[in-house]
Amino acid sequence: MMHRCAIIGVLDSGSESLSHTALKRLREADVIIGGHRALALLAAEFKSGSSTFDLTGKLSQVPEWIRQTQQDGLRCVVLATGDPLCHGIAAYLLSRLCVDAFDILPNVSTIALACARVSLPWQDIEICSVHSKDAGEWTVGADPTHGLYALRRSFALYDRVAILTSPFNSPDRIARMLVMENMAEQFQMAVVTELETAEETVVRDIPITELAKRTFADPNVVLLWRSSLRKEPVLFGVADDQFHQRYPEKGLITKREVRAVSLARMQLRINSIIWDIGAGSGSVGLEAARLCPQGHVYAVEKNKPDCDNVFANRAQWGVHNFTLLNARAPEGLDQWPDPDAVFIGGSGGELAELITLISQRLRNNGMLVVNVVTFENLATALDALKQAEFQWDVTQIQTSRSKPILDMQRLAAENPVFIISASKGEPA
Numbered sequence: 001m002m003h004r005c006a007i008i009g010v011l012d013s014g015s016e017s018l019s020h021t022a023l024k025r026l027r028e029a030d031v032i033i034g035g036h037r038a039l040a041l042l043a044a045e046f047k048s049g050s051s052t053f054d055l056t057g058k059l060s061q062v063p064e065w066i067r068q069t070q071q072d073g074l075r076c077v078v079l080a081t082g083d084p085l086c087h088g089i090a091a092y093l094l095s096r097l098c099v100d101a102f103d104i105l106p107n108v109s110t111i112a113l114a115c116a117r118v119s120l121p122w123q124d125i126e127i128c129s130v131h132s133k134d135a136g137e138w139t140v141g142a143d144p145t146h147g148l149y150a151l152r153r154s155f156a157l158y159d160r161v162a163i164l165t166s167p168f169n170s171p172d173r174i175a176r177m178l179v180m181e182n183m184a185e186q187f188q189m190a191v192v193t194e195l196e197t198a199e200e201t202v203v204r205d206i207p208i209t210e211l212a213k214r215t216f217a218d219p220n221v222v223l224l225w226r227s228s229l230r231k232e233p234v235l236f237g238v239a240d241d242q243f244h245q246r247y248p249e250k251g252l253i254t255k256r257e258v259r260a261v262s263l264a265r266m267q268l269r270i271n272s273i274i275w276d277i278g279a280g281s282g283s284v285g286l287e288a289a290r291l292c293p294q295g296h297v298y299a300v301e302k303n304k305p306d307c308d309n310v311f312a313n314r315a316q317w318g319v320h321n322f323t324l325l326n327a328r329a330p331e332g333l334d335q336w337p338d339p340d341a342v343f344i345g346g347s348g349g350e351l352a353e354l355i356t357l358i359s360q361r362l363r364n365n366g367m368l369v370v371n372v373v374t375f376e377n378l379a380t381a382l383d384a385l386k387q388a389e390f391q392w393d394v395t396q397i398q399t400s401r402s403k404p405i406l407d408m409q410r411l412a413a414e415n416p417v418f419i420i421s422a423s424k425g426e427p428a
Helices: 020-028 036-045 059-072 089-094 110-117 150-157 172-178 256-265 283-291 304-317 351-363 375-387
Strands: 005-010 029-034 051-054 076-081 101-107 126-129 162-163 187-193 201-202 220-226 273-277 298-299 324-326 339-343 367-372 391-397 400-404 407-414 415-424
Touching: 005 020, 005 036, 005 089, 005 391, 020 036, 020 101, 029 036, 036 051, 036 076, 036 201, 059 076, 059 089, 076 089, 101 367, 110 162, 110 187, 110 220, 126 150, 172 187, 172 220, 172 415, 187 273, 256 339, 256 367, 256 391, 256 407, 273 283, 283 298, 283 304, 283 324, 283 339, 298 304, 304 324, 304 367, 324 367, 339 351, 351 375, 375 391, 375 415
Parallel strands: 005 076, 005 101, 029 051, 029 076, 126 162, 273 298, 273 339, 298 324, 339 367
Antiparallel strands: 162 220, 187 201, 187 220, 367 415, 391 415, 400 407
16 A cells, blocks of 8 residues: 655644644654754654654655655655745655655745744745755856846845745845845845744844844745835836947947837847847847846947946846856857847957857747848848848838927938848747
8 A cells, every 4th residue: 555645844843833634644654754953853753663864965865765665555754844835845756756646734834934023914925945055155247057046036026035045045145145236225134043943033124234244043034125116117118328338429329219129020038048249338138138037138248348338237227137248259159058039239240150150059939130230241141141041031220310400300310220130930
């Protein structure tokens, strides 16, 4: 007979936190699996002759332990923290063993308990977990490979955030991250440590800049809520004069009308990975980043003064999902993930080489959009697209803007731009 494995949520108050049903399943178990803290906390409840397995550092072995226990006809429980289905072990086990192999007996979530301690409603809270390996200190502009990237995205998108921490990815590290991103004044922060024990503490009403210098007992939960209402940014069509830019005769920026058409032709999705080659002032890449809050923009720009402007624009607009490389393309592109969309606003003479490279890296049904202003670059681009077997079309945009003349208005023409749109599949 195969017995269903019970995944039991436990709090640090030990057996006092368990329901009658959960405690009965624990006392009947032949095999108990859990972390060393949970096993020590509940050892007095284990029946004589039962076996224990410490899963600390051995998570990948747990499914086989359960499978073998069930094949042997033994009763098994797995000890988890709080609600096992909320950033807990249950999802991992359910993905590797049959759903019918388990009974899940949840406890009160540690998130719910922490929110109760500071009287914070949490029906709309964003729950994040950094309960993993050491992610290292945050660096501004880090890409999705950084272990704290998802957390940084949550800071930008949500008004309330609950964070399950780890000894390495600790509250003080999170506070330093907020300071580095100039967000320390935007949030209030509370740290609730050692829940449901005699040593439980609640730290709140202290500036985040101060919390960045403190250490906290583990385990703990971090709660963040905005000090004031978040301003919803303009996502599309930001005025040209709102960007920092270099000014020769005219600002080195993709003008708003051309930018709008170029972004439309890129066929962006909420999670698109985008390359911005020849970022200039960053206008196209930064607007693309706002349109794709679950995606990321990788930009490259060879001119240092333009890079300085991009960084200033990134900070001004609070864009979190944008990484800039100061280099001459195609340098560094081999380190980027394959893109869903590519924009080329400047190529530095490597246009044909870039198109060839992009043809090898662009994801299926991805879009390449190129802006050129000369016939020579148009011819170079089209020849390279034909060689790479792209499907393409060209749109020529020429706009005029009203300008004052005495007490009247006239139209002043902007330079015409060729917008080349290309794909290797059928765009959605």
